[in-house]
Amino acid sequence: YSTASYAQDLIKPPVSVEYDKLLINGKFVEAASGKTFPTLDPRNGDVIAHVAEGDAEDINRAVAAARKAFDEGPWPKMTAYERCKIILRFADLVEKHNDEIAALETWDNGKPYEQSANIEIPMFVRLFRYYAGWADKIHGLTIQADGPHHVQTLHEPIGVAGQIIPWNFPLLMFAWKVGPALACGNTVVLKTAEQTPLSALLVAKLFHEAGLPDGVLNIVSGFGATAGAALASHMDVDKVAFTGSTETGKTILELAAKSNLKSVTLELGGKSPFIVCEDADVDKAVELAHFALFFNQGQCCCAGSRTFVHEKVYAEFVEKAKARALKRTVGDPFKAGMEQGPQIDEKQFSKILGYIKSGTEHGATLETGGARFGSKGYFIQPTVFSNVQDDMPIAKDEIFGPVQSILKYKDLGEVIKRANNSKYGLAAGVFTKNLDTANTLMRALRVGTVWINCFDTFDATIPFGGYKMSGIGREKGEYSLKNYLQVKAVVTPV
Ligand code: NAD
Secondary structure, three states: OOOHHHHHHOOOOOOOOOOOOEEEOOEEEOOOOOOEEEEEOOOOOOEEEEEEOEOHHHHHHHHHHHHHHHHOOOOOOOOHHHHHHHHHHHHHHHHHOHHHHHHHHHHHHOOOHHHHHHHHHHHHHHHHHHHHHHHHHOOOOEEEOOOOEEEEEEEEEOOEEEEEOOOOOHHHHHHHHHHHHHHOOOEEEEEOOOOOOHHHHHHHHHHHHOOOOOOOEEEEOEOHHHHHHHHHOOOOOOEEEEEOOHHHHHHHHHHHHHOOOOEEEEEOOOOOEEEEOOOOOHHHHHHHHHHHHHHHHHOOOOOOOEEEEEHHHHHHHHHHHHHHHHHOOEOOOOOOOOOEOOOOOHHHHHHHHHHHHHHHHOOOEEEEOOOEOOOOOOOEOOEEEEOOOOOOHHHHOOOOOOEEEEEEEOOHHHHHHHHHOOOEEOEEEEEOOOHHHHHHHHHHOOOOEEEEOOOOOOOOOOOEOOEEOOEEOOEOOHHHHHHHEEEEEEEEEO
16 A cells, blocks of 8 residues: 555545645635745655645634624524534545545654554544534533522533644544534634644535535634734634643633633643553553553653553563564554654654653663664654653653653552652553552542553543643543533523
């Protein structure tokens, strides 16, 4: 399967998408400035396409279209079942075009094609079907007030939602945000990440083919400081949902506060512990810890990036973790059997290599890897450090790359303290056969998700979000609906 030339064909029909345009009010339009910027192939740095550089003026146009579609248009006014049917038709269309969409995602992002085609696009479809199912199950309460009053609550869409997504899972982040927003009857302006603007345009085009009315979903490509900031600070945007770095999350919260106090959902960084207990089957623990860190080139907000291993099994674990990393298949993500493709861009590539250097300088033991892989593109060797101490930058900061840090611990009380000693609180992994240990850790860890003897299980039904500086609010599952609904109390005398 698959060569770059096959991918090249995808920029053209079968689905006709104008990748150098914005999608506003159901039409492909040029950026107001007429400017474009290149999106690059992470395998080699080649230009894939020039995309429109949307700025504040384009955000104004997109928000105006979304506002009109919300206030006057059919979307919030049509029956929930009609909205449900359009979303289901969209999911069917995406499923039909699974392989083309997957190839475009891999081309723009660098993740293995098999991952895009067999995991991510099917998950995208599942998310939209799940939220389509919610569309006609959103309802309020009747309440017994203390007095001669009948009280009911109406759960209404919040209005125009601004959504800002990152580059590590361009389509899944689209689904986590657009799915619940539209099911609840909101309209959306979505700003794609500058590194991966292509797949959102393709699927948004399909959404219109499925019957989505104009103005309900608008896609603006552009940079964070211009288009992103304009969306977060827009006076006519009722809600902003963001996934990305903690620093940018703070900026977004500030922009929302300083403009119209729009409600904010943030899904931010992490430094998730993966705790291997003394009773663990070491071979299985090594495999899961490897997956927890290296999946998606290590570019996961919830990556198990602090591997805590009990001292009784530490030496064996390190030796086997090294052997597993050496076996990892790295290369062209379009080739069959590739576990790891390139990092997203030069900036991330250099940042990761900088952390690897700092790991060695601070005295961690480099077991394997530690350098670029190949001679072009942004590939990095799967890297494993042992003897990592809690105060080293590689144990504290989000590296967002294929760098596993293995730390040693003596007892449960100690590892709980150390695992919680982070400004982040996104997720944790626990590997044990002992139910008491699992129960103790599950309660003690201050994180939004605990995976016990599994990791990165991401069904549409499971809520996801962070404690501490990993975010505000929850996405996926029923919890996500709260982000996109207002509650109106209606009181009538009886
Ligand atoms: P970022 O947070 O700056 O970018 C994410 C999105 O936010 C992009 O769409 C970007 O255009 C937008 N953005 C940037 N500045 C903005 C602003 N001032 N106002 C509004 N929107 C803005 O992340 P990055 O620079 O691509 O990556 C930096 C680091 O962030 C990575 O190394 C990684 O540690 C972390 N990161 C985390 C996630 C995650 O899933 N939590 C995703 C991507 C990156």
